[in-house]
């Protein structure tokens with residue numbers, strides 16, 4: 001009868017991975033706010049930009065004050081990566 005414990009445990013682990021997780025989530029099907037970027041955002045991503053564009057903006061804000069990704073023409077670069 002010891003084996004009967006294995007199955008329920010495995011099923012529970014899978015369910016916990018794919019489904020109901022406590023904490024706030026966001027609607028599915030959202031895309032990056034960057035024009036032309038079709039990257040879908042995770043429901044756990046509270047940002048409105050994909051990780052690529054979010055990181056680019058953060059880096060620029062730190063490195064060069066007042067400059068945006070558009071000013072530097074970075075959008076084209078990141079789109080290729082994404």
Ligand SMILES: [Zn+2]
Pocket residue numbers: 032033034037038039049050051052053082
């Ligand atoms: Zn993006």
